[in-house]
Each structure stands twice: as structure tokens, then as C-alpha cells.
Amino acid sequence: MATIEIDGKEYEVEAGKNLLHVALSLGLNLPYFCWHPALGSVGACRQCAVKQYKDKDDQHGRLVMACMTPVSDGMRITVEDPESKTFRATVIESLMTNHPHDCPICDEGGECHLQDMTVMSGHNYRDYRFKKRTFNNQYLGPHINHEMNRCITCYRCVRFYRDYAGGRDLDEYASKNHVYFGRFEDGVLESEFSGNLVEVCPTGVFTDKELKKHYTRKWDLQTAPSICVHCGVGCNIIPGERYGQLRRILNRYNSEVNGYFLCDRGRFGYEFVNSSERIREPKLSSDVASKSDAISQIVGWLKDGKGAIGIGSPRASLESNFALRELVGKDRFFNGLGVKENRLASLALKILREGPARSASLNDAEKADAVLVLGEDVTQTAPMLALKLRQSVRNVPMESLSQANIPQWHDGAVREFAQDSKGPFFIASVKATRLDDIATETYRLAPSDIARLGFAVAHHIDESAPAPSGLDQETEEAAKRIAEVLKNAKKPLVVSGTGSGESAVLEAAANVSRALCSSGVQAGISLNFPECNSLGVSMLEEKGLEEALEYVNANHPATVIVLEIDLYRRGALEEIDRLFEEVSQISCIDHLENRTTANASAILPCGTFAESDGTMVNSEGRVQAFYQVFVPPDPIQESWRWIRDLLLETGNAKAKSWNDLDDVLESLASEIPDLAPALDAVVSADFRIAGQKIPRQPHRYSGRTAMRANIDIHEPKPPQDPDSPLAFSMEGFHGKPPSGLASRFWAPGWNSVQSLNKFQEEVGGPMRGGDPGKRLLEPIPGEASPGQYYSSIPAAFSPEEGHLLIAHVHHIFGSDELSVHSPGIDELRPRPYVAIHPEDAKQCGLDEESEIDVPAGENSVTLKVTFENSLPRGVAGIPMGLPEFPEAVAMSGSFKVQQGVKQ
């Protein structure tokens, strides 16, 4: 600790941090541009100048850059003295000389850090009367808009894009006041994290191109705290709505999960909410029906003697799934995960439950000092985890910083010091991944060989772990090297997941983490689940689609109620078709049209994540609450409400007490004790501050008395929200709410995302009052931990002449069901293909124009061949989850190469 004096006031602060960090953490207003809490200091913009004095008697002091000055005990500083104030005003004046007269048409306007800092430093009038330099802009793809004239050369963009996110195609060009930030030539930004430029750039150079299509100022967006639904990571987000449309998604800081950033799938994948394929009316055999007709019809089917089953969903909330379980009964509820998917998810859940390694949060992943990735292409399946893992390789070089007397936040010096040295990072994958550039070693293996490598690593860490037999020399050596490194690390991390489609890979990862723990190392394990609530539904119910289909064949229920899933994405075509033949009435509760709803006898239109509240469990086992952003038009309502209506119609007693979502969650917690901590992750609906709700609309929300005036001159009463402490209004408590209820980041004088500083306990630390969310899985560490080593080690893969083994390939843009509805993501996603090694292709007489037939269950699909050098011989990569290619889910094992009909 250190005592420092700022403007004559004494503060107790942490020594060694930089002064800007400290001043902002104390709540002082000090302008800055180039410093970013996640990127550190470089001292490029000279905006954060303050005066530092030698001692008590020093009257003059000297100007220093706060972001470059470490705090030490007894320091004396002034922020408000005339000289540093003038200095800062002059700096911003010169930064602004060439700035265009764009604010009214600039998408940053109203949430612009440059505007804020200009006002804060008192540069009110522009005196520059000469010609301004201009730049030509570039086309940077469907997501990011470029307007280079507005740049103030703070270098944040390239520091984020290149240094932090590992992108290669954004750089600075030219010199002096001609410095240009862009690509070498026009083209789509390659990084999966390019969307963060929108928030990182303090000006309007990089703005959200999807938002631009339906542009709305920050002050006009109705927002609520929410959770991303596009992968298992569960990033915290702030979606914003205007005129009944979801308009954009911003990051919501959570120091344990996503921190300051989001991936592009999460940021730009929201268009499905506004899609023309939304289901907006209840339907009975594809005719629009009234709410009551639909409900009484479905209840009629439910009451049929043969009973009903319910199929839940990994993309619906715990509450909706639970409500469905209540409707059909525990034995007749199935979790909706596909055959393979469910086996993998329950295995992963078992591993996380048993430990002894603790499941790692994204924050833990960032802090790991040795990483082994087994079979998961993290950038494609859990993008934000990949961004965090990328930072982990900096930890080992950082350890020697203190000897060199370099503080960790001194980014320029740290990177200079570390040069290219990186901590240990091993990747075993089927094909090249986007993290290969930071890897110490990469292994390209068939899934079973990845598992064997993992088993061997575990064996080399702990002798008692089973060893694979007949391992080749090369792999054996590699396993030894990896084992050695992991054993000697302080916080090693094993990363795997359901992505490889191979349970042995998960088991191998479990063995490695168990071996590490039993040799006394605090190892972490991070297992990725495919969807936003996969872990949650697995905890709720073990039985999946496989069991559901078996049940149907054995018991012939009268009706099936399908909650928010497309069955055709989960099971083989013929199996699902058979289900539809077997069961005469299938009812769907969903928000988007899909193959399942197309065949359904009844459809109830439910709200998307933006139109409902609920809780979900991410891959870490963290249960997080998401809140409704806006009220959808009647009759769309939350899934759980539809199910409650059905329950009420059947005369269920419990449902009578379900007045709001809290009641549902309470029933859930009392029936499923494992999920009871979910109660702590939500703020109950009757929570009030000073007797008031927390408004979803900013206090400057405009146009209230005109936006509906063309429909009805009488303004409607704002919709009530029984389910949460938030209000669909601008009235309520406008101070800082509890961390989980932060609908937006704003503070007086801080209109941009940088106002987040005011919501954190310490800049870059947890949110005030603790990060929202609650961990569900805390394994028992050490001896007492249940479970043992997995020992069913698969045989080595040996390619067979003319045959290829199917391996799953995932795409950040394309593999997710919902985000592909965004035109930008649809543009960037691949079309169905089969990837093979060029040598294999040659052997089979194929070229890049060829098409081959790949079997999928009882059918087969003709796919276009693409060459992929990084695949092991004898393996074919099949892209998962593409909308026009649901058959991929049924593809597995090896097949004989047969040329398709050439078109």
C-alpha cells in the first residue's frame, strides 16, 4: 500500500500500479486515450498529463504522463493545477486539428470518448482555420465501417488487433500526421474479434456496420443485461432495442467471463431476433390460430390416454426447460441434445463434477502458465476462450519482469522485453487452428490419436494413469515433453470439449487434469459445451434425444412437445422423419421457422433471449441470468409462460402459484438441489432501490410521445414487468444498480463505454459488489475426490486405402444455428464441403472440382472437395451445423470414397 496526495487530498492506494489506473479507480476524472485497462500503457497520446512534485516544498513540479508513472508511497500529484490543465487542453486541441466536422453523422456520437475527453479537458472552441488532411476509407467486410478522417492516432486499434488478438491484417501505415490505420488493401478483416474495434477505438473510425443499417444513438436504445446465446462460453452482453427491433450488442464486462471483449459471432449474430422467419402467431396445422384455441388443442392432445413427452433445449433457459419437465413429468422429459452430443455432454459434466481439477473460468484460462488443448478448435467453438488463452502465453515471460524492474502494465516495455518468447502451449487438433501461431508445438492427429496422446501425457505425469499401448516413438516423445512442462507449471490448464465428437478425447483430458492434481499441481480444466445452456439442461436431465426416440418407439405417446430446438439438427434425417410418422401430434414452442416447425401440428411463438428472462449455465458451470430487453408484440411470450398456460389449462396446482419467473426458479431450486445456487445468480423481481425499479431506458431516451403517435395519439401505459426488477421505462432509479442489473454503462461526463471504470471496484477488476453469476460445480479437491482414471483407450487410427475417417470441423461463422440468420455472418460462412488432404485426394483421383458422396445415416450427401494440407492422412473434415447441411450431425466413422455425379 502507498499513501499518495492528489490535489491536496490523501489516498491509500496500491503501490506499483500506474497513476492513471489509480486515479480512475479512485473515481477521479482524468482524460486519456491510448491507455486501455486490458492493453496497458504505452504513453502515446500525452493526454493523461498530471503534475508530480518532488516533495512537500516543491512548488513547480513537473508534468508527467499518469499512465506511465508508477505509484509510490509519499507521492504528491496535482491533476487540477492550471498548467497540467492547459497542457491537456492543448494536447487535445492538436489532436483535433484535422478532425472532421462529423459528429452529427458519426455513429460514435453520443458515446464518443473523444467527445467526452474534449469536453472534460475544456477544449470548447476550434481555432484551427487551415486545410484538414483527409484519408480514403477501406472496405473492411460486413461488420466494420471505416472512417479514417476521425483518427487521433492513439494506436489502440492495432494494439488490440495485433498484440492482443493476434490479427495480422490491420496495421499502421505512412508517417507523421499521415499515419493510417487499416489493411494493406481493402478486404474483410480476418480476426474473429474485429468487432471489438468498435469499442476499443475511442473515436468513430471503426464503427458497427450492422448497427449502421438501423442506426440508433446510445441514448435511444432500450437495454438490459443479457447473456450471449451463440456458444457455451456465456459472455455477458448488453443488447439494445429501438422501435421493436434489436439493434446492436455491446460487451457487458464480467471480470470472470468475457472481460472487455466479445467475439464477432456474439456481437453480430443477433439478426435472427428481427428475422422475417420469426414465428409470430400460434399455428394449428400451419393455419394461424388464436392463443386460446392453440392452448386448448394442445391440452386436448396432452390429455389423450397415451400421454405426452417433452423435448427440452440447450438454447432455452433453465426455467423453460423445467416448466416443460413439469408439464410432461420427469420421466417423460428429455434434454434435447442429439445422440452423440448428449453422450459427450454428460461425460463432460461427469468430469467437471468429479474433478479433482476445478473447471476454469475465462479469467483462470487467461492466467494459466501452461496449456494443453486436446481436440477442440477453440477459436471456432468457444471464441472468447481462445482470445483469453492467447493471453496466457504471456504469463511465463512476464514472470521475469520484476527482475528487470518493469511493471506489468508497461505494455511497450513488456512486449519489448518478452520479444517472441512465449509460455508453453500445446495444441493437438485434427487440423490447423487459429491459435497455432502461439503454440509451442502442434500435433495434427485423428481424434482417436489425440485421445491417445492425452492418455500418454497423463501416464507420464502420473505412472498410475493407464498408458496407451503401441504408441509410436514420435507421439511418445511429445507426450513426455508435454507431461514435463505441465508438471512443472504452477497453473496448468487442460482444454477440451465436445467439439471433436470423440468421448475418448474428453476422457484423456480428464486423465491429464487428474494426473496433474494427484501430483500436487493446481491444474484447471476447461471443457467446452456446444451451446449456451447445454450444461444446464444436462444437469436438469440426463436423457437426450436418443432416449426420447426409444421411448417413442416403445410407448407411442400421443404427442410430443418440442421446446426451442430443430430436431433435424440433432438427429439423423430418417430418425426424425420416423418420429413424425410415429407421433401424430408434434407441438413446437419456438421463435424461428425451421424444419421441425414446418412439420409440426401446433406451433406456439415464443420470445428469443432478448424477449425473455431466465438463467443459463455456461461451460464453466456458471449460472447466469439474462433479462428481457423489450416486449415482443402479442401473442409472442416467453416459453415458460406458454408452458404455464398449458399447465393451468390442465389444472396443474403448482402452476397456479407460478405468478412470475422467480416462482418457477424457486420450484426448480427446491426440486433440483444441484441447480439451487441459481437463486443466487438472479436478483429477485421485488428488488427495489429507494422503492424504485431500475429503468431499461436511459434518462435521455427520446421520442416517447411521438414514436407511436402515428398509430395512436394516446400513449400507452409502459408495459409492466412482473419478472424482474427492471422497468420498460425511463423512470426509476438512475444510480448504479447491483452489478447483475447493469443495463448500460454511463456516468456523468462519461458517455462512452469507458464509463465502465465507474462500475468496477478497481479498474480492470471485478464489478462493484462482485461479478454476477454463480458457479455450480465445485469439485471436491484432493484425495476425497470421487472418480478414477478413464482406461478405455481407443486403438490408433490407421488409414485404409480409399477410405476416409470423418472428423468434425467447426466454424465460428456457420456452425451456430441462430447467428447464421445475420446477413453479415451468412456472408462470411463456408458452404458445405468435405476437406481432405491433397495427397489423399490424389490417391483417390480427386481434384478441387470433384464431388464425393459422404454417407449420413441411411442416406448420403454429395459434397464438394476442398484441399486442406493440415489434415492428417486418411481423415476427412466435415463442417458441422451449416444450415443447408444438417446431415453432418449423422456423419461419423469412416467411409469409402466414391465420386459423386459431377455437375
Next chain:
Amino acid sequence: MLSLLRTMWIIFLHMFHKRETQEYPDVLPQQPPRWRGRIILSRDPDGEERCVACNLCSVVCPVACIALQATEDGHGRRYPEFFRINFSRCIFCGLCEEACPTYAIQLTPDFEMGEYNRKNLVYEKEDLLISGPGKYPDYNFYRVAGLAIGGKGKGEADCEEPPVNTRSLMP
């Protein structure tokens, strides 16, 4: 008594004064140009819509009676897709005009807006847009802004250098 007579005398003299009563609506009053009456949207000297849909008028409006949505033409020029003022709420405070960075929104001397039906007080862009520049004949926002629009490329606005050649190494 005296004061009574005096008062009567003064009143008598009024008969010879110019009349204050205005024969409205037969004789229309002359309002000063800065009178805060019916709001219009003006056009720039090129005859294009001035409003750039920046939302400043709507956010400053104390009764929140302006709603609009921004959109763009194919060449990057931003304009309001719709622009609605609910005059049944407007208090004619003139803050929107003050906030407007482009002189698009202006209050005019016209105050004759009475309606029997409140609904008729909802004005859409078509009702608001006039054909000229209103009180400010010269200002043309897109001529000074750095944004490129159809017919005005980068470096072609007032007081701009031609775009930098980023490949050049010249000092």
C-alpha cells in the same frame, strides 16, 4: 371628482388613437421571423434535405415529441427515413432548433395549427419538409463535413486537403 373626469377624458381621447384590436383572421398579423411557431424541416442550398438524422433535436426535446429514424442513400448521405413531430405535445420551446447542427429544423411564425382532432397534429416528414432553406440561406452541412457523399468525395469538402497517399514516403 377631478380624477374621475380625467379618466373619462383619457378614455375619450382613445377614440382618436390607432386601434389595437386586430381583425384576425380577416387581417393576418405580422410575426417576427424568430417567432416560435409551427416547426418545419428545411432544405440546403442544393435543394437536398438538410436533416442528417442526428437525433439531437429529439433528445433535447423536453416533451420528447420528436421521433425519427436515420437511414442512408446509396452514397453514404444520411437522412431521416421518417421524421415525426407530435404537435399535440410540442411546447414550442425552440430547443430543437437550437440543438440542430445543420439548421434543418426551424420554428416559423405560423401559429395557425388548431385542429379538432388531436391525431391531425401528428406531422410526418412530408408535412414538415419545405422546399427552401428557411431562415438560413447559406449553410450546407455536407459541404463542411468530412463524410463522403454522392457528388462529394474525400478531400472535396470546404477546407480539405486531397486524400493522403499512404504509400508515399515523402516527408
